[in-house]
Amino acid sequence: MNDASHADGPRLTDARGRLHPLPLFMPVYQPRQPAFQLAMDGDGLKIDGLIVNAFFLYKQRDLRNKLRSGTTLAALVGYDGLISTDSGAFQGFSRTLYLKNRDIVRFQDQIRSDIIAPLDLVTPPGDSRATAQTKLDVTIKRTREALDIVEHGIVAGVQQGGRYLDLRERSTEALLQMGARYVAIGSLVPFFNKNHNLTFPGAVVRKARDMIGPDLPMHIYGAGDPVELPFFVKLGATVFDSASYGHYAAKGFYMTPYGALRDPGPLIAGEYVCDCPQCQLQGGGAAVLADGERLTFHNIWTICSTVEKLRCLVRGEDGSLDKYLEHILEVHSRWFPESQLRHSWHALPP
DSSP: OOOOOOTTOOEEEOTTSOEEESSEEEEBOOTTSOSSOSSOSSSOOOOOEEEEEHHHHHHSHHHHHHHHTTOOHHHHHTOOSEEEEEOSHHHHTTSOOOOOHHHHHHHHHHTTOSEEOOOOOOOOTTOOHHHHHHHHHHHHHHHHHHHHHOSSSEEOEEEOOTTOHHHHHHHHHHHHHTTOSSEEEOSOHHHHHTTTOOHHHHHHHHHHHHHHOSSSOEEETTOOOTTTHHHHHHHTOOEEEEOHHHHHHHTTOBOOTTOOBSSOHHHHTTSOOOOSHHHHHHTSHHHHHTOHHHHHHHHHHHHHHHHHHHHHHHHOSSSHHHHHHHHHHHHHHHHOTTOOHHHHHHHSOO
């Protein structure tokens, strides 16, 4: 269950012994309201894994009973690839869940989730040190409880600590001491979303990779903007998940490897030509930008395509990933001159 290098690139081994290429992106999938098709219906979309919200399944009595009666999560979803589950931690950030950690962890294990999340406590940038410390302590306790409960899947050891790097280091140390073999970085994406600033996220990811060594999978919860993923991969992250493809589309943002566009100017000018089936079918990205359903497909295709490209780049030995990062920075800075991406990236210590 490590991501050590193989001849054809690093792999994640799940609890069933299956190998999955890294880096890996798992889009958020809602079984009752799917935003994309899982079957390869000639749509050109290749999904390497999914993340499903176990809290929503648990709270819907009919689904919970169906799953508890023997139907596996894979059978319910109709997908036999890697399936991770979320505990409902994000929902718990905005409302009371009336849910015990051990119950949702045991439920995830019973339905044969491949990667199981404890009910960690989301710690946004605004939390004080005392609050971040309290949430960290609770998350560590719940992760340890999950490791004791789970029999079939892999437990995601969740790192918290808010905006305090020393607390995040303490969290990682605790995960290693309790024997976690899969590390998930929680509550990190909001730091990057503030004008694409990598200063703090970069320090967190790099330090975590230094601490856990080269072999353990490192998952960044909620990371799903194609412009951020290459930098996180360079820093050592290997697994990502997000519902960003739908959220961006709902707000009218067209994802590209260089940043999400609301203004179709670069598309009309031919500065970026997308190869996704929808853009090819509609005659270009500008037409897709105006159609929410097609835009959702385009966005998820762009994320998956970016991750597939990164797999090739991380296997290269000629600095190809570094060259790609510089290319991203050049285009991104031209399109988004107010962005802090270039400066913050070059300011990170080597």
